Amino acid sequence: MKRITLLTLLLISYFTAAAQDQPNLTVGAKAGINLYSISSDALVEDDDVGLSYEFGIYGRIGDRLFVQPELHFVSHKTHLITLTQPTPGERDAITVRYLRLPVLLGYRTDYDGRLASRVRFMAGPSISYAVSVADNNLNIQRNDIHNAQFALNGGVGFELWILHLDLMYNHYLTSFFNDGRSEGKGRAFSITAGLGF
Template sequence: MKKLILFSIVALISFKTSAQFGNTNQDVYDAQYNRVNDPATTVRYGIRAGLNAANITDDPTVVDANAGIGTEFGIFARIGQRFYVQPGVDFVNNSINIIRASQPRQGERDEVVVRFIRLPVLVGLQTQSQQFGRNRSFSRYRLSVGPSFAFGVGVSDNNLDVRRRNVTNAQFALNGGIGVDIWRFGVDVMYHHGLSNVFNDNTATGKYRNFSLALSLVL
């Protein structure tokens, strides 16, 4: 019995010492917590969801406009390490509260939500990851810019007679923002600078200006 107890104590000490000071890949990278941070991984996939605040620039077809709060969610792939490319697919709801120059009841304000399928392609730079807590978590910062193409797929019911046919089908924008990753989770603040007219009226000139805040999860 004494030999068994002594053997158990020695085995336990040896196991603990190996876990702390071993230099194998298993010791350094915990499969559960550090798979996302593995330097051999150059392609990562993720999902994202967030809120956006959209407004429209001066437009002769719009008497007044106030920013509205919309939603967006999608999927993305992040390809690369320090420098990366990030294509994605987003479903976006842009909300604005407007009074139009021509509408059924003059002076009435209503919310107009335009739904888009957006295809961004971002290029970015991210810092080296900072390790915390026995290699069980990490953080890093990102800077990204790039263009996006959005295709209008619908307009919410409203009292201003704005329909799908009144919105420009193809919407182009330039995007830029910053983000931070903590373990598998990310937070991004982005600015979306619209280059296309929101409405397809011949005299329309208004373009979207959006800010978004989104949370992401790397799978």
């Protein structure tokens, strides 16, 4: 966790310094919640959507058209019954924590409404690396899942002065479990609020 905090502080310092030299660079931080589930999988008997959290930093380069690299710490949770667990039929929460690196390409409108302005549309790829798996009764550990998971991300954002609100969908392309029989992939909706300068 200390390494994550240090990396986050270094990136904030870098983006802040760059913003002073580059007027079209916005830096910010955001936090929010996500809903996560796994698509149909031969190893999963049943699963429910789980609610968890995420937070991170970003740098937005450009004005109307922009590139937005980000760094997130993400927790994804789902409630599963698997075919390989020690106690058949027992449901438990699986929480996996990731470092996620998305790079989004976007378009920002010049819309200026009463509640929100500068609507943003964005999409792009990301890679997530599993940092840890919380203890669970299903005997799922970190080596049971793919450490690196690729995804496509898309969404819309709204701006109100320095407050930014983003609604995003993450469609994972890598199967959750690293068992060769597994085909289930993660799906997540998130809503985050943040500040940009």
